[in-house]
Amino acid sequence: MCGIVGYIGRKREELQDIILDGLRKLEYRGYDSWGIALVSNPSVAVKKYVGAISEATLRFDDGVNAHAAIGHTRWATHGGVCEANAHPHLDCTGNIAIVHNGIIENYAELRRRLERKGHEFSSDTDSEVVAHLIEENMKAGMSFGMAFREAIRELKGSYAIIAAHGGSKALLCARKDSPLVIGMADHGHFICSDPVAFLEHTKKAIFLDDHEMGVVTENGVWIIDLERDVLKKKNPIIIEWDVSRAEKQGYPHFMEKEIMEQEDTILKAVMQPEKVIEKAARMLNEAYGVFFVACGSSYYAALASSYIFSKVAKKHINVVDASEFKYYEHFITPKTLVVAISQSGETADVLDAVKTAKKKKARIMAITNVMGSTLMRMADFTILMNCGPEICVVATKSFTAQLAILETLAYATVQKAKEVRKAYEDLVPHIRDVLSPGNRNFLDGLAERMVEKHHIFCIGRGISHAMALEAALKIKEVTYIHAEGFAGGALKHGNIALIEKGTPCIVFAPEDETHDEIVSNAMEVKSRGGWIIGIGSRRHEVFDEFIKVPHTEIGNAILSILPVQYLAYRIAVLRGYDPDKPRNLAKSVTVK
Numbered sequence: 021m022c023g024i025v026g027y028i029g030r031k032r033e034e035l036q037d038i039i040l041d042g043l044r045k046l047e048y049r050g051y052d053s054w055g056i057a058l059v060s061n062p063s064v065a066v067k068k069y070v071g072a073i074s075e076a077t078l079r080f081d082d083g084v085n086a087h088a089a090i091g092h093t094r095w096a097t098h099g100g101v102c103e104a105n106a107h108p109h110l111d112c113t114g115n116i117a118i119v120h121n122g123i124i125e126n127y128a129e130l131r132r133r134l135e136r137k138g139h140e141f142s143s144d145t146d147s148e149v150v151a152h153l154i155e156e157n158m159k160a161g162m163s164f165g166m167a168f169r170e171a172i173r174e175l176k177g178s179y180a181i182i183a184a185h186g187g188s189k190a191l192l193c194a195r196k197d198s199p200l201v202i203g204m205a206d207h208g209h210f211i212c213s214d215p216v217a218f219l220e221h222t223k224k225a226i227f228l229d230d231h232e233m234g235v236v237t238e239n240g241v242w243i244i245d246l247e248r249d250v251l252k253k254k255n256p257i258i259i260e261w262d263v264s265r266a267e268k269q270g271y272p273h274f275m276e277k278e279i280m281e282q283e284d285t286i287l288k289a290v291m292q293p294e295k296v297i298e299k300a301a302r303m304l305n306e307a308y309g310v311f312f313v314a315c316g317s318s319y320y321a322a323l324a325s326s327y328i329f330s331k332v333a334k335k336h337i338n339v340v341d342a343s344e345f346k347y348y349e350h351f352i353t354p355k356t357l358v359v360a361i362s363q364s365g366e367t368a369d370v371l372d373a374v375k376t377a378k379k380k381k382a383r384i385m386a387i388t389n390v391m392g393s394t395l396m397r398m399a400d401f402t403i404l405m406n407c408g409p410e411i412c413v414v415a416t417k418s419f420t421a422q423l424a425i426l427e428t429l430a431y432a433t434v435q436k437a438k439e440v441r442k443a444y445e446d447l448v449p450h451i452r453d454v455l456s457p458g459n460r461n462f463l464d465g466l467a468e469r470m471v472e473k474h475h476i477f478c479i480g481r482g483i484s485h486a487m488a489l490e491a492a493l494k495i496k497e498v499t500y501i502h503a504e505g506f507a508g509g510a511l512k513h514g515n516i517a518l519i520e521k522g523t524p525c526i527v528f529a530p531e532d533e534t535h536d537e538i539v540s541n542a543m544e545v546k547s548r549g550g551w552i553i554g555i556g557s558r559r560h561e562v563f564d565e566f567i568k569v570p571h572t573e574i575g576n577a578i579l580s581i582l583p584v585q586y587l588a589y590r591i592a593v594l595r596g597y598d599p600d601k602p603r604n605l606a607k608s609v610t611v612k
C-alpha cells in the first residue's frame with residue numbers, strides 16, 4: 021500500500037520537485053518513510069528518509085545531472101520502518117534502482133538464491149530482490165529491458181514496480197494486482213500509483229493491466245503484453261478530475277475540506293446520465309441473486325442501501341464484506357449480479373471477490389470513484405461516483421456519494437429515478453444547514469467534551485444501524501478512541517455491560533419506523549449512566565445532547581452521518597492527531 025512515482029522528460033531542472041510533489045499527493049497510500057532516486061548516465065543517486073514527507077524539502081546538493089527520477093512513499097509490510105528499508109532499493113552495483121508497491125510472496129527463496137550467487141542485500145524488504153534479479157540477468161548478458169522482463173516473470177505476489185538504470189534512457193514498469201498508470205504530458209511521461217500524482221501536468225493517462233510492462237522514455241510509451249510477449253496498442257484516456265480538488269484550498273486538513281465539499285459531491289453523484297441509471301436498474305432487476313461486495317465504509321454504504329432496497333424496491337440484497345465473498349461462491353451463477361463498491365477501485369479484497377464472481381461467470385457492476393481503476397476495468401458496467409479525488413485516508417464524501425447512488429438505484433428499479441433526483445436537489449440546502457457555521461460551532465463544543473473519553477458507543481436501527489457502524493469507524497480511525505457501533509436491539513444481548521457513568525452513546529433516532537424503539541434503547545443506556553447524544557429531527561427528553569438534522573424521506577441517513585464525520589474530525593484535531601493520515605492506515609488497501 022505504498023505510493024510510487026516516476027518521471028522522465030524535459031523538465032530536468034525540476035525533477036526533484038516533480039517527484040517530491042507527486043509523492044506528497046500519494047502520501048495517503050503510505051507515510052512511514054520515503055525516498056527518491058535521480059537517474060543520470062551512468063549512475064543513480066538515492067536519498068531516503070524516515071517520517072512524513074508533507075513538509076520535507078529535498079536537495080541532491082552534488083548537482084546531479086539527471087534525466088529521470090523515481091520515488092516511493094512507504095507503508096511497511098516486510099521489514100521495520102527505517103532508512104534501510106525505505107525505497108528506492110539498489111542492486112549491488114548501485115546502478116539499478118527500483119520502487120515497488122505490493123508484496124513479493126516468493127522473495128525469501130529468490131533472496132536465498134541471489135545471496136548464494138554473492139549478492140549483498142541492504143534491507144529486510146521483499147522488494148529489494150527485484151533490483152538484484154535485474155542485476156543478475158544483466159550480468160548474464162541481457163539488456164536492461166530484457167533483464168527487467170525476465171525478473172518480473174519470476175515474481176509471485178502483487179506488484180507495481182518502476183525500475184531505472186543509470187545507463188538507460190528509459191524507465192521500465194510492470195504491474196500485477198497493484199495499480200499503475202502512465203501519465204502523458206507535453207514535456208515527458210509519468211508512471212504513478214494514482215493519477216492524482218500527475219494531474220497538474222496532464223489528464224491523459226494509460227492504465228496498465230496485470231501482466232503488462234511499460235517502456236517509458238522522454239518521447240514515447242510502449243506497452244508489452246508479458247503473457248503473449250507482444251507489443252500492445254493502448255489508447256490513453258482523459259481523466260476528468262478537477263486538479264484543484266486535490267488541494268486543500270485553505271482548509272487545514274483534507275478531511276475537513278472533503279466533509280464540506282459534500283453539498284456538491286452528493287448531488288454530482290446522483291446526477292448520473294439517465295441511461296447509466298436505467299441500465300444499472302435493468303441489471304438489478306434482471307439478476308437472479310444480487311450481491312453487494314465492499315470493504316470498510318463502502319461496505320457500510322452497501323449495508324445501509326440494502327434497507328432501502330428492501331423497503332422501496334422489495335428486493336433482497338446480499339451484502340457481503342468483500343474479504344468474505346469467496347466463501348459464498350457456491351451461490352454464484354451466471355445469473356448473479358455482483359455490485360462491487362469501492363472508492364479507490366483498487367482494494368485487493370474487492371478485486372479478489374470480483375475475480376471469484378467472474379470465474380463463476382456472474383455479471384459485475386462497479387461503483388467506483390476512480391476512472392480507469394482496476395475494478396472499473398474488470399467490471400461489465402461502471403457507475404462513477406464523480407466526487408473528485410478523496411485525499412484524506414478516511415472516507416467521507418465517497419461514503420455519502422456511494423449511499424446516494426445506491427439509494428438512486430433502489431428507486432430506479434421501481435421506475436422512480438426522477439423522484440429521487442428531485443429529492444436530492446432538495447437535500448442540498450439541508451446538507452448546508454447541517455454543516456452550517458452555527459452547527460459546526462455546537463459540534464466544536466461537543467468535541468471538547470468528548471476529547472478525554474475512552475469509549476464511545478453508537479446505536480441505530482434499520483438503515484441507522486449502518487450509520488452507527490460508520491460513525492464508530494469514523495471516530496476510531498481518526499481519534500483512536502475506542503468506538504463501537506451496534507444495532508439498537510443488540511445492546512441488551514451483552515454490549516450494554518460496557519456502559520458506565522458518562523460513557524457517550526450516539527443515538528441515531530430519525531423520524532422513521534425505528535424512532536420509538538431506538539429511543540427505548542437509549543433509555544436503557546441512560547439508566548446505566550450513559551451520556552446520550554441524540555441525532556434526529558425531534559428532541560426527546562432522553563437526549564442529554566441533541567444534534568438536529570431535518571427530516572427527509574430520501575437522503576436522511578446521509579444527513580445524519582455528516583455531523584458525526586465533523587465531530588470525529590474535531591476530536592482528532594483536539595487530541596493533536598493528523599486526521600488525514602491516521603496511524604497504521606492507508607487509503608488504498610492493496611494487500612489481502
Ligand code: F6R
Pocket residue numbers: 315316317318319361362363364365366367370413414415416493494497607608609
Ligand atoms: C474508512 C475507510 C476504509 C475504506 C475501505 C474500502 O474511512 O476509508 O474503511 O472504506 O478500505 O476502500 P475502497 O472504498 O477504496 O474500496
